[in-house]
Amino acid sequence: MDLLEYQVKEWFGKIGIPVLPSQRIDHPTDLKRLKIRFPIVLKSQVHGAERAKAGGVRFAETTIDAIAAAQNIFSLPIWGELPEVVLAESQYDANQEFYLAVVLDTAVCRPVLLGCKEADIDWESAGEKMHHVVVEQEFSPFYARRLALKMGLQGTLMQSVSSVLEKMYHLFVQKDLDLVEINPLAVSANGQVMALNGKVRINERAIKRHPDLAEMAAKIISRHTSTEINGILGDWDGVKMHGKIGILGNGTGSVMATLDLVANAGGNPGVCLNLRHAFLTDTTPTTFRxxxxxxxxxxxxxxxxQVILINFLGSIPQTEEVVKVIARVVQQDNSELESQVVRSNGSKSRQVQNFTPLVIRLAGSEFNAARKYLATLKTHSDALLVVENLDEAVAAAVRLAKPTANKK
Structure with missing residues (x-):
């Protein structure tokens, strides 16, 4: 999960990494109550890269200019994402700019400190300019100073940069991160260092160990119901696509296979969820039910x-409880449908579809009783279909997901 810049700088400020005076702007009119001095820079808070080239970074000398710039930024999508927040920040005169990072190297399974005396890195030739130090044992300030020396820094500047690296590493460990990056770390004429921009990538499997991270992930999911959530959270246990057929499965393999079959059958897969694991936002133990x-x-x-396709293969815990959940959902949808009957001149004239059809594939001897029970439920003809063959289930889901269907 990648954080936005304003969130990163909140973390930097708390841990002691120098950052500029800044203010979160949720609406252009917030600039009338700006608490920092002009001139300022306004930055679009999106996950996409190259926002400056796209027009997402603008400078302002007065309140009127700042409001006009913020209005443009709020209405400017970058890689398809509109910002919900703009960061207002003081301007800074830099004599030098460095690149610093702490990253998890999966090849050696150790954290690595990275440093370069150029902020605008050409990654194709970065190997010639990028310096690194592998943290092979318990961390000590020695590792940070060693990288600063490799970068050719001396005296007070070496101490300042190594101090920033130490704090970056402590943040990396405290929050179970995959990456902490400062690009650029600016140096003023009098040698003061300042983190002008930062990036933090959180290890998705660590989110549930940190309630504050789980809360942030939940907000991201709630705000991005119509976008590619996986680009932000990056996890195969919950993938957002733009199709009409939602998929629930009890294993990564079964979910991926179902998605492929739906696509091959001409259907459009939507949200795909693997119920075998807890969701990223779960901070307490959960059951399959x-x-x-x-x-x-x-x-x-x-x-x-428009259609929910459930594919359960093999066995699942709490089978009876799981069946009751499905039955309750279907019967609730059925009762809502009956309540939506539109009457004209005292007689029923038409029905308004107000339910999401469920197509359920249950494969395995343990599901025999479940299939029989679900078959006895009284529902609308398209509300529930229980089959044992996956191809048949996929074909039914694709058939029910018609372009003309209306969703509540």
């Missing part, structure tokens, strides 16, 4: 989903 209930709510709340 809990995750099924949550998954169904997520899919039913998505107005783009």
């Amino acid at each position: 809990d995750r099924l209930e949550t998954g169904l709510k997520i899919l039913e709340a998505d107005k783009g989903i």
Whole structure:
């Protein structure tokens, strides 16, 4: 999970990495109550790169100029993402700019400190200019000073840069991160260092160990229901696509296979959730039943989903409880449908479809009783279809996801 710049700088400020006076702007009119002095720079808060080239970074000398610039930034999509926040920050005169990072090297399974005396890095030739130090044992300030010396720094500047590197490493460890990056770390004429921009990438599997991170992830998911969430969270246990068929499965392999079959059959896969693992935002233990209930709510709340395809293969825990969850959802949808009957002149004239059809594939002897029970439920003809063959289930889901179908 990648944080936005204003979130990164909040973390930097708390741990003691020098950052400029700044203010979060949620609406252009917030600039009328600006607490920092002009001139300022306004930065679009999006996850996409190259925002400066796209027009997402603008300078302002007065309040009127700042409001006009903010209005343009808020209406400017960068790589398809509109900013919900703009960062207002003091301007800074830099004599030098460095690149610093702490990254997890999966090849050696150790953190690595990176440093370069150029901020605008050409990554094709970065090997010639980038210096690195592998943290092979328990961290000490020696590692940070060693990298600063490799970069050719001396005296007070070496001490300042190594101090920033130490704090970056402590943040890296405290929050279970994959990457902490400062690009650039600016140096003023009097030798003062300042983190002008930063990037933090959180290890998705560590999110549930940190309640504050889980809360941030939950907000991202709630705000990006119609975008590619996986680009931000990057996890195969929950993938957002732009199709009409939501998929629930009990394993990564079964979810991926179902997605491929839906696509090959001419369907459009939507949100895909693997219920075998806890969701990224779960901070307390959950059962398979809990995750099924949550998954169904997520899919039913998505107005783009027209059909929910459930593929359970082998065995699942709490089979009876899981079946009850499915039955309750289907019967609730059925009762809502009946309540939506439109009457004209005292007689029923038409029905308004107000449910999401469920196509359920249950394969395995343990599901025999479940299939029989679900078959006895009284529902609308398209509300529930239970089959044992996956190809048949996929074909039914594709058939029900018609372009003309209306979603509640």
